[in-house]
Amino acid sequence: MAPSVDRIDWAAPWLQPLRAVGQPLAAQVVQGAPVHQALSAAPGSPLRFVPQSDLPEGTAYEQYIWDTRCVPTRDNLHDFFNGLVWLHWPQAKRRMNQLQAQAIAAQGVGAVRGPLRDALTVFDENGALLQAPEPLWDALRARDWQRLFIDLRPLWAQARMVLFGHALMEKLGQPRKPMVAHVYPAPTAIETIANLDAWLALALQPEAWATKPFAPLPVLGVPGWWAANQSASFYDDAQVFRPARSVMAMRGGAVGADSASS
Template sequence: MAPPGNLAPIDWQRPWLADLAALGRRAAALVEQGACVAEALNALVAAGHAPDPGVRFVPQQALPPGLAYEQFVYEQCSVPTRDNLHDFFNGLAWLHWPLAKGRLNAWQHDAIARAGVGAVRGPLRDAITLLDENGALLCAPAPLHRALAARQWRQAFVELRPLWRQARLLPFGHALLEKLVAPRKSITAHVLQAPDAIATIAGADAWLAQGLGAEALAAKPFNPVPVLGVPGWWAGNESPCFYDDPLVFRPPRGA
């Protein structure tokens, strides 16, 4: 087990953790008291602090050698969990996005059952991995989606900045959240366009589980968005010059 306090670098005041902070703080406190990450996550469910996500968290050693992780999760309803930031955020994602995580896991399992693990994941499994690790959902007015899809960064973040008051960027990927523990300007998410009427993370979970089909996801309908450009997420982006970095806010393809 990792030493107590290994979750200490997390700053729960960060805006991207707003929806996760209540449960996250509780789980982190249990880890600081000596629980492993799996025990801490299970304790939240057992105490009624979190709804039952349909899985339990188990130590990584429970995963048999040679068995695909996704197959084990689906068949055993158990998530192998290491004592690190990456798996801690994966556990929090299961607690907040249980419908979507379950649907993605079922698609992974079915794809493995049909074709095996293989050296190449295939379009659907590849898209699932991108979303699961580095994805986010953007609920926003249509002009923002269009500007981001076209990589018109100044239009999206400067000219249309008032529209961000009507928008919510919801991090989904646990690797994305892990990277944001040490924020840097280049961190970029694979962003899915979601209905702007979604008002809660539970609503976003239901939409992602029921409103996005496997065929649509396999087409990788993501927009790359440097997340520290989101208004309110980083003090530096109050200056329009923040978006003039072509190594981060890259021009449209072919420009």
């Protein structure tokens, strides 16, 4: 069954880094090409994309990719975006795949991922890099949403958020206010995705990443990403823009696992 790539809004700000490559590939899929075929035909593809049926039964997905440099791919939007991330972030994706494969070799697949594999999966599915002045990062880490998005709003002109997580890209096909990215800081001086890719591949160090060094950020709160957030009242929704756990504890409040205070 063909994925709904024909409904991708390529004008969405979070898809701008992928548009030049992604839109022509999406057109091929709409015209009937399997997702794996369209992705493999992309210029400079770092590996092959193969049908999901090529994955041998009982073989871990990550281990298969590491051993064969082939990515099993289904005909759906989720795997289409995963392929686009591979095309734009080949060094970081390869490094993540290496760490996953090493952990599987050492620990087996198991019913529960260890801390490192869990962190890598979280970022692979829902991660983003944020290049921003330090005051914005201070406010984000403190979950001070008023300061982050209203008081310091002019500073966002000096910031850039780049999505990495393919599941988040898929979900943003139907944007909802509670959608959260797990954000990792990147140097503001890096301009191109290729250079960000090289930097991230080096930054993927097991000891640090096992701690999940991310900050949750509701993506539709990013200035310029959603028309409704031009109004300050957009950020008054306490179910989305929740304070940090320590503040909630002092107030006797409970924090949901999927909230922006996670």
